Amino acid sequence: MSDEHTRKPSWLKVKLPKGQVFKDVQKLVKGNSLVTVCEEAMCPNRGECWSHGTATFMVCGDVCTRACGFCATRTAKPKPLDPDEPAKVADAVARMNLNHTVVTMVTRDDLPDGAAGHIAATIREIRKASPHTIIEVLTSDFNGKEASLAAVMEARPHIFNHNLETVERLSPLVRFRAKYRLSLQVLKRALEMAPGMVVTKSGIMLGLGETRDEIERTMDDLREHGVTVLTMGQYLRPSPRHLPVIDYLHPDVFAELREVALSKGFRHVASG
DSSP, X not given: OOGGGSOOOGGGOXXXXXXXXXXXXXXXXXXXXXXXXXXXXXXXXXXXXXXXXXXXXXXXXXXXXXXXXXXXXXXXXXXXXXXXXXXXXXXXXXXXXXXXXEEEEOOOTTSTTTTHHHXXXXXXXXXXXXXTSEEEXXXXXXGGOHHHHHXXXXXXXXXXXXXXXXXXXXXXXXXXXXOHHHHHHHHHHHHHXXXXXXXXXXXXXXXXXXXXXXXXXXXHHHHHTTOOEEEEEEOOOSSTTXXXXXXXXXXXXXXXXXXXXXXXXXXXXXXX
């Protein structure tokens, strides 16, 4: 049954973020004119993450060139890149004393390199400003351009993340213009470009109508392409214009899927 006729289950309810750390980080982010996925998605867990030294910054603007069926990011003609943004993000990372930061991006198909150079510059600035911080990048597929991916990998992120988002059958419906097999190839090439120096990671949303067999096939595909870190989370519909939720998975199901993924050789699995 879709979410149009079903109340969200009790396990999805959490307390709203609050506290001084939350307020301080909000002030810092707004003061630097930065965009965080935590704020854009109104994530209820953002206060907890920030207090534990983790934050996700979205760079390259707040307008995407693709219109995926699950995503609330606005689709339009993007503005030019802000050349000061990499330094601003690095300053925020240092001032927040982050142990782990994720740099993600809107897809920029309007740029020849897909904004790969901007991502690389952000990695380098963070490393200079906060050498102890683990840097994870969550990028687009760069339309499969080797030079763009190479530019990012030459900046040496600790973790390269590119999400499949869903199983192969649902990919054309869920991800506008992105291709399931191309995403697998991007993950494989990222690992090959920095052997022994980077961990590759991917994530999928559940509740879009995928089957158990399809979930396990996706796990197998990721392992065959060298991915060792996997995230699985519940899809939540951003608005009535987006794809409906077909099913809310119980936490016990996520726990079971985590064990299945670990048995397939993933080193770390976040499932819930």
